[in-house]
Amino acid sequence: xxxxxxxxxxxxxxxxxxxxxxxxxxxxxxxxxxxxxxxxxxxxxxxxxxxxxxxxxxxxxxxxxxxxxxxxxxxxxxxxxxxxxxxxxxxxxxxxxxxxxxxxxxxxxxxxxxxxxxxxxxxxxxxxxxxxxxxxxxxxxxxxxxxxxxxxxxxxxxxxxxxxxxxxxxxxxxxxxxxxxxxxxxxxxxxxxxxxxxxxxxxxxxxxxxxxxxxxxxxxxxxxxxxxxxxxxxx
Amino acid sequence: xxxxxxxxxxxxxxxxxxxxxxxxxxxxxxxxxxxxxxxxxxxxxxxxxxxxxxxxxxxxxxxxxxxxxxxxxxxxxxxxxxxxxxxxxxxxxxxxxxxxxxxxxxxxxxxxxxxxxxxxxxxxxxxxxxxxxxxxxxxxxxxxxxxxxxxxxxxxxxxxxxxxxxxxxxxxxxxxxxxxxxxxxxxxxxxxxxxxxxxxxxxxxxxxxxxxxxxxxxxxxxxxxxxxxxxxxxxxxxxxxxxxxxxxxxxxxxxxxxxxxxxxxxxxxxxxxxxxxxxxxxxxxxxxxxxxxxxxxxxxxxxxxxxxxxxxxxxxxxxxxxxxxxxxxxxxxxxxxxxxxxxxxxxxxxxxxxxxxxxxxxxxxxxxxxxxxxxxxxxxxxxxxxxxxxxxxxxxxxxxxxxxxxxxxxxxxxxxxxxxxxxxxxxxxxxxxxxxxxxxxxxxxxxxxxxxxxxxxxxxxxxxxxxxxxxxxxxxxxxxxxxxxxxxxxxxxxxxxxxxxxxxxxxxxxxxxxxxxxxxxxxxxxxxxxxxxxxxxxxxxxxxxx
Numbered sequence: 001x002x003x004x005x006x007x008x009x010x011x012x013x014x015x016x017x018x019x020x021x022x023x024x025x026x027x028x029x030x031x032x033x034x035x036x037x038x039x040x041x042x043x044x045x046x047x048x049x050x051x052x053x054x055x056x057x058x059x060x061x062x063x064x065x066x067x068x069x070x071x072x073x074x075x076x077x078x079x080x081x082x083x084x085x086x087x088x089x090x091x092x093x094x095x096x097x098x099x100x101x102x103x104x105x106x107x108x109x110x111x112x113x114x115x116x117x118x119x120x121x122x123x124x125x126x127x128x129x130x131x132x133x134x135x136x137x138x139x140x141x142x143x144x145x146x147x148x149x150x151x152x153x154x155x156x157x158x159x160x161x162x163x164x165x166x167x168x169x170x171x172x173x174x175x176x177x178x179x180x181x182x183x184x185x186x187x188x189x190x191x192x193x194x195x196x197x198x199x200x201x202x203x204x205x206x207x208x209x210x211x212x213x214x215x216x217x218x219x220x221x222x223x224x225x226x227x228x229x230x231x232x233x234x235x
Numbered sequence: 236x237x238x239x240x241x242x243x244x245x246x247x248x249x250x251x252x253x254x255x256x257x258x259x260x261x262x263x264x265x266x267x268x269x270x271x272x273x274x275x276x277x278x279x280x281x282x283x284x285x286x287x288x289x290x291x292x293x294x295x296x297x298x299x300x301x302x303x304x305x306x307x308x309x310x311x312x313x314x315x316x317x318x319x320x321x322x323x324x325x326x327x328x329x330x331x332x333x334x335x336x337x338x339x340x341x342x343x344x345x346x347x348x349x350x351x352x353x354x355x356x357x358x359x360x361x362x363x364x365x366x367x368x369x370x371x372x373x374x375x376x377x378x379x380x381x382x383x384x385x386x387x388x389x390x391x392x393x394x395x396x397x398x399x400x401x402x403x404x405x406x407x408x409x410x411x412x413x414x415x416x417x418x419x420x421x422x423x424x425x426x427x428x429x430x431x432x433x434x435x436x437x438x439x440x441x442x443x444x445x446x447x448x449x450x451x452x453x454x455x456x457x458x459x460x461x462x463x464x465x466x467x468x469x470x471x472x473x474x475x476x477x478x479x480x481x482x483x484x485x486x487x488x489x490x491x492x493x494x495x496x497x498x499x500x501x502x503x504x505x506x507x508x509x510x511x512x513x514x515x516x517x518x519x520x521x522x523x524x525x526x527x528x529x530x531x532x533x534x535x536x537x538x539x540x541x542x543x544x545x546x547x548x549x550x551x552x553x554x555x556x557x558x559x560x561x562x563x564x565x566x567x568x569x570x571x572x573x574x575x576x577x578x579x580x581x582x583x584x585x586x587x588x589x590x591x592x593x594x595x596x597x598x599x600x601x602x603x604x605x606x607x608x609x610x611x612x613x614x615x616x617x618x619x620x621x622x623x624x625x626x627x628x629x630x631x632x633x634x635x636x637x638x639x640x641x642x643x644x645x646x647x648x649x650x651x652x653x654x655x656x657x658x659x660x661x662x663x664x665x666x667x668x669x670x671x672x673x674x675x676x677x678x679x680x681x682x683x684x685x686x687x688x689x690x691x692x693x694x695x696x697x698x699x700x701x702x703x704x705x706x707x708x709x710x711x712x713x714x715x716x717x718x719x720x721x722x723x724x725x726x727x728x729x730x731x732x733x734x735x736x737x738x739x740x741x742x743x744x745x746x747x748x749x750x751x752x753x754x755x756x757x758x759x760x761x762x763x764x765x766x767x768x769x770x771x772x773x774x775x776x777x778x779x780x781x
Contacts, residue, residue, distance in 0.1 A: 045554035046709045048749045059756075060748055065554040080748075087745050091714040124738060125718050150707065169549060169707070172532065174717040176707030 004070040009077060021063040021074055022050055032076055033085055033117060035092070035110065036151040037064045038201055038221055040228030041160055047151060049088055049114070052076045060084075086118045094125045095174065096132060097146040098204075104217040105205035111149060128174065135180070137187030141199060141209055143178070148206040150176055154198035157224055166192040178206075200224055236509035237517035238395050241386075244508070248387035256291040257334075258312040260376060261321075263296035264303070264461050265493050266454075266615075271322060272296075272307035278323050279309075282330055292334065295384070298462015300375035302362060303615035305345060310357070310375070317345040317357040347612040347634035361631045362613050367594060369602045370418075370578035371618045374462030379497050382504040385465040391510055393581035397473045398518045401584075406477040407433055410580070412588025414600035419445055419536075419573030420648065420677040421753070422599070422666040428570065431560040432478045435568035442475045442483035443564065443571040447541060449488065449533035450649025451700060452608040453680030456574035458616050459604070460487060460494035463578070464501035468511065468524060470577030473584055475522040478570050483522065486541050488529040499526050533650075533704035537752050538563075538571045540706065551706045552752035573678065575604055595621030599665035603676070609645075609683040610637045619664070626660040629683055640685040644768070648677025650697040650704075651757035653764025654690065673764040675757070690769040691776060694762045695723040701758035712755030715746035719762065732778050740766065 003014040008021070008030060015024045020043070025032045035047035045062035052063045055073035063076070075081075092098075092111060100106050114120075132145035155167040155178065166189050170179045180186040199207045200220050208217050236244070252258070261267075261276040273296075280294045300308050305319035309329065316339050318329055325343060332340045344353035345360065354360045368374075377384035385391070397406050411426025432440060444467060448456040460467060471483045487495050502524050505511040513521045527545050534540045535550040542564050544550035563569025579601060583591045592600040599621040605628065607614045612634030619628060625645060629635070636642050644654040647664075653674035655662060662668050666676050684693070702716040722739040725731040743759035743766075750756045766773060 044708070045751055048709050048711055048751065051749055062554050062751070066556065084745055084749050087742070088710050088749070091710055091718065094718070095710075095714045125742075126721065128714075128717065150710075150713070171707065172534075173702055173705040173707050174713055176713065 004068065006068045006070075006072045006074065008074045015068055017068060017070070019068055021052055021061075021066050021068055021072075024068055025063060025076060030076055032063050033114060034064060035114065035149065035203060036153065038153050038157070038224060040225040041153060041156040041201070044152065044156075047088070047149075049085055051081060051084065053078055053081065082118070086120065089114050089118045089120055090123045090125055092149050093120070093123050094127050096128070096130060096148060102214055103147065103205040104208045104212055104214060105147075105219070106215040108215075108217060108219060109205060110203035130174075135186050136210075137185035138189075138192070138194070139187065139210075140194060141186070141196070141207060143180070143186055144206050144208070145177060146206075147204045148178055149204055150178070151203060152178070153201040153203065153221075154178065154207060157197045157201040161224060161228060162193060162195050162197050164191045164193050164195070167198060197224060197227075238399060241391060241395060241508075241510075241516060244383070245386045245389065245392070248383045251383075252387050255293050257293070259292060259294045259334075260297035260300070260310040260312065261294065262298070262300050262306060262308040262310070262375065264299035264458055265491070266299070266303040267306035267308055268493070270306045274323055275307050275309065275321050275326055278326055279330070282326075283334075288334070295378040296380065297376060298374040298379050299371075299458035299616050301366075301615045301617060302345060302347075302613045304613065305347075305615075308345070312376070314339075315356050315358055318343045319345045348637075349612050349635040349639070362617070362634065365623070365627060365632045366618055367602050367620050368618045369582050369591070369594075370459060370466075370575050370604055371462070371616065372582070373466070374459060377463065379462050379464055380500060382465060382501070382508060385463070389585070390465055391469055393584040394469050394472055394510065395516055397476055397584050398516055398520055403433065403477045403479065406473060406584065409584060409588040410477070413579075413583045413591035414588075415576065415579055415583065415591060416599060416666065417573060418575035418579070418603065418678070420651065420675060422676060425572060425576055428560060428572070429474065429477055431558075432480075432568050432570040435561060437568050439482075439567045440478055440480040441564045441567055441569045442471050442478070442480045443538075443541065443545070443569060444471055444483065444485040444574055444577055445536065445538065445541060445571055446485055446487040446491070446494070446574045447529045447536040448491075448574070448678060449536050449704070450651070450678055450680045451697075452646075452682045453606045453649055453678055455604040455606050455616065455679045457491050457494050459574050459578050460491065460498055464494075464498045465505065466581055467498070467574060467577045468501055468505050470580035471524055472511065472515065472522050473580050474570055474572070474577065476520050478568075480570065481521055481523070483524040484527050484545055484564070485524060486527045486529060486535070486545060488535075489531055495526060495528060502526070532706070533700075534706045534752070534754050537754055539752065541571070542569065551708045552754070554751055575679070596663065596665045598667055599676075603664065603679060605664075605679045605681045607633050607681050607683065610640065610685040610687075611635070611683040612637055621665045622663045624661050624663055625655060628664065628681070629660070633683065636683065636685050640687070643684045643686050643688055644690070646674075646682040646684065646693065646761070647680065648675040648757075648760070649680040649682075650700045651675060651753070651760055652677045652680075653760045654684075654693065654768060656768040673760070673767050675760065689727075690765040690772045691723065691727050694765045695720065695727050697761040698723055698758070701754065705754060705758070709749075709751035709755060711746045711749045712751065712758065715742055715750075716755070716758050718742055719746065719759065723762065726773060726776050729776050730778065731776070736773060736777055
């Protein structure tokens with residue numbers, strides 16, 4: 001296959017033109033922060049953490065949805081990008097009710113890790129403290145909307161990998177919520193197969209199994225990626 | 236119907252109109268209907284019948300005439316006399332004086348307070364005199380519910396010309412030569428867009444007409460769809476022929492029931508006459524148009540969200556690239572243009588591209604429709620050449636500020652645009668000049684404000700709109716607009732400090748630069764432009780540190 005050359009952070013790479021900027025960066029050890037991306041699921045460019053500067057384009061592009069192009073010059077770690085990544089992280093924390101100390105995913109949480117990575121010492125914006133439901137109606141799992149960051153990885157894994165499409169999104173703006181079926185309690189869902197893939201896809205402590213307590217959550221998002229890769233190989 | 240039959244229809248319709256002595260148009264656009272024009276129409280039709288004048292005088296419902304706040308409007312042709320605020324009682328005076336005696340009713344003529352005297356021929360009123368109507372040309376003169384009326388003004392002649400005398404490449408080159416730019420707001424060169432879609436090879440392509448007009452205070456698309464739906468169908472069909480599409484969708488917002496009704500009716504009429512469907516006008520080209528109704532989401536005016544909505548999905552935008560020209564509706568190459576852009580296509584083809592490009596400025600050719608609203612004497616719909624100054628629009632065409640108050644600012648482009656203060660009244664209304672002032676052309680909403688408007692409140696209002704209308708997909712727009720709104724509210728309430736203002740400014744730039752789509756990317760514009768031109772109003776509300 002013909003390779004094209006791109007320059008990322010002043011280093012030249014010869015790459016497959018079908019790849020996204022994010023894939024190229026990850027394969028070559030360039031760190032790009034992501035939250036809504038999970039390898040194997042369709043990328044939607046929603047979290048805006050993976051934004052990069054591309055020479056000749058006056059907008060910031062999301063690395064996960066932008067394919068490389070011949071002689072593309074990409075910058076991934078300018079001061080502007082770092083500043084924006086920090087603001088995005090602050091907004092994540094200010095949006096819902098994230099209390100690490102009582103959270104099942106404490107210590108293993110992607111949002112928490114993101115906070116460490118952008119060296120978040122405090123949040124400059126007022127917390128919104130929305131009233132969020134905790135749906136415990138499912139016999140095995142819990143959906144805690146307080147901890148949801150609307151990455152929609154659960155929605156995509158349920159639709160694309162499990163094929164059940166139990167999860168979806170309702171409302172607009174800061175009122176958006178993940179819903180089960182047509183906004184019925186999860187336990188009453190007629191589509192959920194209780195496969196638990198959403199639990200592993202979720203980056204925070206929003207979806208978790210009932211049998212655990214604070215800090216005990218073990219998630220395996222790589223399982224989703226591997227599952228998708230294995231299916232591709234079978235085909 | 237083949238092309239010869241079309242010619243015969245056109246001649247017949249023209250002949251019929253020649254025989255009539257008078258034509259009376261009663262404006263049946265949404266705003267005149269809301270002030271009772273349908274009753275006026277009914278009564279007038281009955282009166283003409285009882286007096287046995289129906290062979291001399293034709294009474295028709297028409298589309299928007301322009302000065303909407305003076306409605307219901309009744310226009311008497313060929314004198315072109317417009318009467319304002321007509322109701323079933325004072326209609327008798329028009330009948331007795333204008334129709335029976337042939338004398339105009341002086342005190343009912345269209346008139347704004349700031350003018351010296353009313354005009355018997357409305358075209359002498361600066362409101363009409365300064366306008367140049369291309370997209371709105373027949374709107375207000377013809378019955379939008381009758382295809383024969385559109386034939387009488389040369390309807391579907393451009394389609395005939397395109398199908399029989401031009402190749403798709405020639406159509407595209409004509410559109411390119413006209414230098415028309417997308418009228419939805421972003422101003423992308425239309426010809427270039429057509430060419431891009433044309434170049435992608437695919438057995439299936441689509442044409443989409445974006446009629447999901449959502450800016451507060453904007454009603455250009457609605458008026459065109461209500462007043463001259465066949466013009467849009469003709470424009471879309473020509474576009475379909477040019478790019479090689481066989482199917483078009485008109486996405487019209489659900490809040491425009493009349494526009495939807497008339498457009499669907501027009502589709503039926505056009506299909507019946509062989510102007511849509513298989514082998515249009517006997518040519519090998521086939522094209523059909525379907526209406527899709529928006530469910531009330533502002534974000535569905537964004538092209539990728541609109542496409543998702545037509546596909547039956549949740550209306551949320553997707554990152555571009557890929558652009559719809561490459562991968563649009565159901566992954567197929569898709570041409571998506573605004574209603575007003577399609578309205579200009581038939582005249583461009585019928586005359587030629589050069590004719591269109593002679594109007595306007597060097598970089599912005601042609602005319603633009605604006606919806607005047609706010610504290611202005613004539614609020615309504617106007618069409619002016621690009622490059623007309625804001626002063627001409629507000630003070631000459633619009634008749635100045637209500638009650639003779641002082642002009643403070645004009646908001647263009649609605650929640651995605653910005654304000655223009657009094658010192659820039661002489662700015663030319665074109666894409667580049669407005670952008671350089673921190674505003675945008677936008678779809679054409681123009682809200683005029685006088686000294687009573689608080690600019691912080693204006694910014695807060697538009698931010699509230701964007702906050703409610705954000706789809707919630709990306710973080711900067713979903714959370715950022717909420718944070719900015721709360722900070723603006725805090726400033727407005729007089730509880731904010733300088734730190735809050737600094738944070739607000741930082742957030743505004745962040746949301747503008749990082750948002751996924753144009754909604755978030757332009758949501759901070761009203762805030763940034765009011766800060767740029769009226770910073771003292773913000774600072775006067777800030778708490779001074781003790």
